[in-house]
Amino acid sequence: MWVYQKMLQYPARVRSTNPRLAKVVITQYGGPDGELAASLRYLTQRYTMPIPEAKAALTDIGTEELAHMEIIATLVYNLIRDASIADIKRAGMDGYYADHDKALYFVNAEGAPWVASYIQSKGDPITDIHENMAAEQKARSTYEYLIQLSDDPDVTDTLRFLWQREIVHFQRFGEILNLLHDYYGRQHVFDMKGWDPKGGQ
Amino acid sequence: MNAQQKEMLLRIMELQFAATELNLYLDTHPDDMRALQEFRMRSQELMSAKMEYERVYGPLLNYGLGMTGRTWQWIEDPWPWEVNWRRS
Numbered sequence: 350m351w352v353y354q355k356m357l358q359y360p361a362r363v364r365s366t367n368p369r370l371a372k373v374v375i376t377q378y379g380g381p382d383g384e385l386a387a388s389l390r391y392l393t394q395r396y397t398m399p400i401p402e403a404k405a406a407l408t409d410i411g412t413e414e415l416a417h418m419e420i421i422a423t424l425v426y427n428l429i430r431d432a433s434i435a436d437i438k439r440a441g442m443d444g445y446y447a448d449h450d451k452a453l454y455f456v457n458a459e460g461a462p463w464v465a466s467y468i469q470s471k472g473d474p475i476t477d478i479h480e481n482m483a484a485e486q487k488a489r490s491t492y493e494y495l496i497q498l499s500d501d502p503d504v505t506d507t508l509r510f511l512w513q514r515e516i517v518h519f520q521r522f523g524e525i526l527n528l529l530h531d532y533y534g535r536q537h538v539f540d541m542k543g544w545d546p547k548g549g550q
Numbered sequence: 551m552n553a554q555q556k557e558m559l560l561r562i563m564e565l566q567f568a569a570t571e572l573n574l575y576l577d578t579h580p581d582d583m584r585a586l587q588e589f590r591m592r593s594q595e596l597m598s599a600k601m602e603y604e605r606v607y608g609p610l611l612n613y614g615l616g617m618t619g620r621t622w623q624w625i626e627d628p629w630p631w632e633v634n635w636r637r638s
């Protein structure tokens with residue numbers, strides 16, 4: 350089960366109302382490489398992991414991603430909370446406003462809603478961990494683009510924290526991949542578990 | 551949220567981060583005794599900092615895992631997204 354802690358993982362500071370920045374930062378809420386996708390990907394893959402380290406790491410990183418989702422929500426909420434209709438129109442956020450007012454919704458920077466096909470859960474642990482390492486790199490790149498786009502130094506500070514976390518997660522998944530290779534005996538570099546190259550299952 | 555409450559909460563968030571980071575590291579390095587020792591220290595510090603905070607400002611954790619006083623402080627504002635985290 351999960352328990353809520355009434356605090357953020359990182360103090361998500363916002364300097365001033367900025368719906369234009371909110372419009373791009375929201376992609377880390379509901380976009381293809383965002384925190385919702387990350388969290389759900391890891392938490393759903395953990396059931397079929399064969400080794401204790403992998404079950405623990407997926408549970409714990411998946412949980413940390415939920416905390417990151419809350420940080421992004423806090424940034425977006427505070428960037429648009431005091432925006433006027435004129436501000437929202439000027440920022441090109443009027444389409445979002447028509448559907449959601451200032452509520453939080455899972456969309457990418459262009460307004461497309463989150464879909465489960467952003468993530469995969471393949472059942473093959475080696476495949477899944479490769480997917481996760483790629484996901485962490487994609488999230489890292491996204492944070493770099495957002496940092497380039499940010500004109501709020503306080504928001505940039507939080508984006509930099511989240512950027513660092515993607516690097517740490519990538520590192521942990523790399524270690525999990527090595528542990529899985531050990532577990533499968535290293536006889537096949539690419540996963541061939543349960544498959545005999547000389548024929549038959 | 552007054553300055554003193556915010557300061558205590560920021561200290562807890564720092565300790566929570568240190569514990570989280572060590573936790574992830576230990577998931578893939580369970581035999582690293584130095585990291586385990588460090589984790590146990592941070593975890594102790596974190597738990598006592600939380601207890602000190604909760605005694606005054608109410609529970610940080612729900613479902614009976616936080617410290618509850620004579621009133622139901624859990625519902626009290628501000629929630630984490632409502633706090634002005636900017637340094638004053």
Ligand SMILES: [Fe+2]
Nearest residue numbers: 387514515518
């Ligand atoms: Fe991550």
